[in-house]
Amino acid sequence: MTTPLLVTSEGGVTWLRFNRPDRLNAIDQALAEAMRDAVAGLGADPGLRCVVLAGEGRAFMAGGDVTAFQGEGKEGRITAILDPMHEAVEALGALPVPVLASVQGAAAGAGMSIALGADLCIAAEEARFTLAYGRLGTVPDCGGTYALARLLGLQRAMGIALLGESLTAAEAQALGLVNRVVPGAALAAETEKLARQLAAGPREAQGQVKALLRGAAGRDLHGQLAAEREAFLACARTPDFTEGVAAFLGRRAPRFGG
Known part of the structure; x- marks a missing residue:
């Protein structure tokens, strides 16, 4: 069975890589629980200096796995994804070290929420950000409304959440949602460089x-x-x-x- 979350640590930097590339890293119960458990263990590490969130394959994260959102018992399946993911998001916010999101491809739904909830965000030029919840007839989760309102103010946050428009990396940077935009081929190296800079700080x-x-x-x-x-x-x-x-x-x- 493929591990839904890859966790590696070196030099004070811990990478959490979403590892469902065939599903554009959409969150299922296994990934949600793996995130919760991995983040819960980070706070006790005195050598931790920086956390990087990234996605394997061609996307950062395409939101929740919608196949779980249908049929009898859907509320239980949704809860089994939401609850551990929300625990992970809250724990990331409470960590005493910077959390850096490294975004390529799609950051949709919960993927956008998670990226914006990080302390810093670096994105490839071809990255796209969209909440897209309106298409499913529901609301943002994983802290999306919290992050948007704090980063943009009420009116701009309303526009993005209600209209569901896709933002390019450059547009997201212009709005203050992304700190840096780099060529796709340079994303891994630039993320590593920024993570090392943070890890070398006080x-x-x-x-x-x-x-x-x-x-x-x-x-x-x-x-x-x-x-x-x-x-x-x-x-x-x-x-x-x-x-x-x-x-x-x-x-x-x-x-x-x-």
């Missing part, structure tokens, strides 16, 4: 930045300033902070590793 500071930005919408200015103060002091206690200050004063590049 782990505690990156985790605190991620938490501050993700939590900002739920706090007023006073609360955000208090959170920033607490995070700054937490960083000041780390070897990376000591190294960063010394490197700055010594006019050299920092060598983080704490």
Whole structure:
């Protein structure tokens, strides 16, 4: 039986590769459960510095496997996919390291939701983003509405969600949904380069930045300033902070590793 999710780790970077290329990596129960279990185990790894989400074959992910969405008992089958995937999405957001989505081909439905829910997104020029839920008569899942509203604001998010229009990688970048667009042939190498850059950064500071930005919408200015103060002091206690200050004063590049 083919493993629905390929998990590899090297140099502090863990790759989670959706591995149902014959189905454009559409999510079935096995893939959903594999994602939940893999992500749940990442938080306990002190050496983890970056997570990369990618898809095998010619697509990032074509949403959920629609073959499970029909016939008697469909609600149970849908729940068996949604629940573990939602656990995985929430756990990825809570990880204290950056999560990078590397997108080629189609990022449709849940694939678009997952890509936009990552902390950073790099895409091949030929990548296409579409929610496409309206065609099925349902709503976005895997955090799609959460990510769109935060990234675009209400009106633009409504337009993309309700009209279901496909976005090119360039259009997604212009809207602020994608950080970088690269030629398809260079996607793997550029993703690796960006992941290594993130992995070489100050782990505690990156985790605190991620938490501050993700939590900002739920706090007023006073609360955000208090959170920033607490995070700054937490960083000041780390070897990376000591190294960063010394490197700055010594006019050299920092060598983080704490």
